Amino acid sequence: MSAARVALGLVELHLPDVASLKEKRHALKGLKEKVRARFEVSVAEVDHQDLWQRATLAVAYVSADARHANEVIAKAMDFIEDHVEGRVLDTSVEIL
Secondary structure (H helix, E strand, C coil), X not given: CCCCEEEEEEEXXXXXXXXXXXXXXXXXXXXXXXXXXXHCCEEEEEECCCCCCEEEEXXXXXXXXXXXXXXXXXXXXXXXXXXXXXXXXXXXXEEC
């Protein structure tokens, strides 16, 4: 039996056009739903929940193959960068 691998990506975002927490949650909800549907990953806001224009999203994927898990996370993070109404400040990926 092979061990499962978890790829975890973190994406820190700046959302300059957001003027309230409600707007931020609305913008992130749509983005998270698109990422989940397209890549079959888990997505959650994990930091900066109380700041209007900042957000950190965690993207996780489980696979028996670490390389495949890393590929899926990389594609999901690229998708976020291409579709966020703002800009990516920082990213990181870790295989657990």
